[in-house]
Amino acid sequence: MIIDCHGHYTTAPRQHEGWRNEQIEAHKAGKPPPPRPGMTDDEIRKTIVGGQLKVQRERGTDLTIFSPRAAGMGHHLGDATTSEAWASACNELIHRVCALFPKNFIGVGMLPQSAGVSPKNCIPEIDRCVSEYGFVGVNLNPDPSGGHWQDPPLGDRYWYPVYEKMVEYDIPAMIHVSASCNPTHHTTGAHYLNGDTAGFNQLMNSSVFKDFATIKFIIPHGGGAVPYHWGRYRGLAQDAKLGLLSDLMLKNVFFDTCVYHLPGQELLARVVPVDNILFASEMIGAVRGIDPETGHHYDDTKRYIDQLPLSAEEKAKIFEGNARRVYVRLSSVIEK
Numbered sequence: 001m002i003i004d005c006h007g008h009y010t011t012a013p014r015q016h017e018g019w020r021n022e023q024i025e026a027h028k029a030g031k032p033p034p035p036r037p038g039m040t041d042d043e044i045r046k047t048i049v050g051g052q053l054k055v056q057r058e059r060g061t062d063l064t065i066f067s068p069r070a071a072g073m074g075h076h077l078g079d080a081t082t083s084e085a086w087a088s089a090c091n092e093l094i095h096r097v098c099a100l101f102p103k104n105f106i107g108v109g110m111l112p113q114s115a116g117v118s119p120k121n122c123i124p125e126i127d128r129c130v131s132e133y134g135f136v137g138v139n140l141n142p143d144p145s146g147g148h149w150q151d152p153p154l155g156d157r158y159w160y161p162v163y164e165k166m167v168e169y170d171i172p173a174m175i176h177v178s179a180s181c182n183p184t185h186h187t188t189g190a191h192y193l194n195g196d197t198a199g200f201n202q203l204m205n206s207s208v209f210k211d212f213a214t215i216k217f218i219i220p221h222g223g224g225a226v227p228y229h230w231g232r233y234r235g236l237a238q239d240a241k242l243g244l245l246s247d248l249m250l251k252n253v254f255f256d257t258c259v260y261h262l263p264g265q266e267l268l269a270r271v272v273p274v275d276n277i278l279f280a281s282e283m284i285g286a287v288r289g290i291d292p293e294t295g296h297h298y299d300d301t302k303r304y305i306d307q308l309p310l311s312a313e314e315k316a317k318i319f320e321g322n323a324r325r326v327y328v329r330l331s332s333v334i335e336k
């Protein structure tokens, strides 16, 4: 089985994002939001059959761990109330996709975060996502201010209410920022990769893994700059007397393969143990074009894994085994 652990519903029916704009406009005007628009199963089906499902079939992958559009989370917009209503609408829509295509999509939830608001407010949505919707993880935004980094680092006890819930339900979090509202940080070209790198570094300099021995995080986009700079982080950990970086991080932190060229994948697989790499493409996402050097889509990452000098057993871990291990609830949902 080939499990893509990183997909977003980037093709949702137009009225969904349309309502979001109305909601934020209403918030600015101090008015209540309009009622949420209706969406038929057929409208949803159409966006998937011609979108992510089509790409799955073309590329020979089986299952996508699917969450709301990341740049659309917009935690810097509105306030805690608007974030709660928006996260609820987005997660409900993911649940509908997963119910319509249970063999192809399994859900991960976005959280109703807001800059400066304790993430305690995310607990009811986590409960709903896991207990009602059967989701297997969450996306955690380390910077709800959208590029201004106003909240404490991920090692701070500020985040512990979310970590306690993750451990209680045995669900991992993908560390994933949303859109940048800081013009110095392009959303997908800088802010995403900065978020990945900063998130890793914040956790490294914390006691999160001492306090939550079984907690698991996925650092997307190949780990941002981390694998390329593994020597720097090993040295920083050593200088700070944190012990070996591998001992410190690799029981709890995993990297996905959203790296859009072969040399990048080769480096990832050479630096990070195979047990810590999860296949992912983030298809129909940030980079949608065709690479003129290969003639294939940049985000067709399966092609790069296929070319790595690894054994069939090692590739099976990247494509399936590691995802089942990190998303602990995944296998039981698949069997259902």
Ligand SMILES: [Zn+2]
Residues within 6 Å of the ligand: 006, 008, 070, 176, 220, 282
């Ligand atoms: Zn993403």
